[in-house]
Amino acid sequence: MRKGKEFCSYVGWRKERVEEIFTNKLRTILLRLSMGNHLEEEIHMYHNEKNKHLITQVSSLAAEIAFLEKHVYAVKSDVQAGKGKSFHQEMLDEMQTELIEKKERNNTIKRQLHRSSIDALGL
Numbered sequence: 001m002r003k004g005k006e007f008c009s010y011v012g013w014r015k016e017r018v019e020e021i022f023t024n025k026l027r028t029i030l031l032r033l034s035m036g037n038h039l040e041e042e043i044h045m046y047h048n049e050k051n052k053h054l055i056t057q058v059s060s061l062a063a064e065i066a067f068l069e070k071h072v073y074a075v076k077s078d079v080q081a082g083k084g085k086s087f088h089q090e091m092l093d094e095m096q097t098e099l100i101e102k103k104e105r106n107n108t109i110k111r112q113l114h115r116s117s118i119d120a121l122g123l
Helices: 015-033 038-050 052-080 088-121
Strands: none
Touching (some): 052 088
């Protein structure tokens, strides 16, 4: 290393990266060797327990999204029927913006859960 990269092509690896590669490879080998799907089920259970907070967030966001969609529909119906008040359009815009944000957040969390699920299985 003192003589420069031209002399020695050694590349250092971070401990975390080596551990990650080793763990993923070991996980894949164990999955292939396991009889039945017991090990895979255990990994799924571990994954679900580890990501319980994310799963709870997805469930909570889904309920909030359903609630908002119902209210957006009701307010839209009132506005279109001419029963809406002057502030209904502003309220409708705010609810639609909030609905979009919640759907984006929900999709982000779902993608994160999916990625960690794939990582847990070593796929």
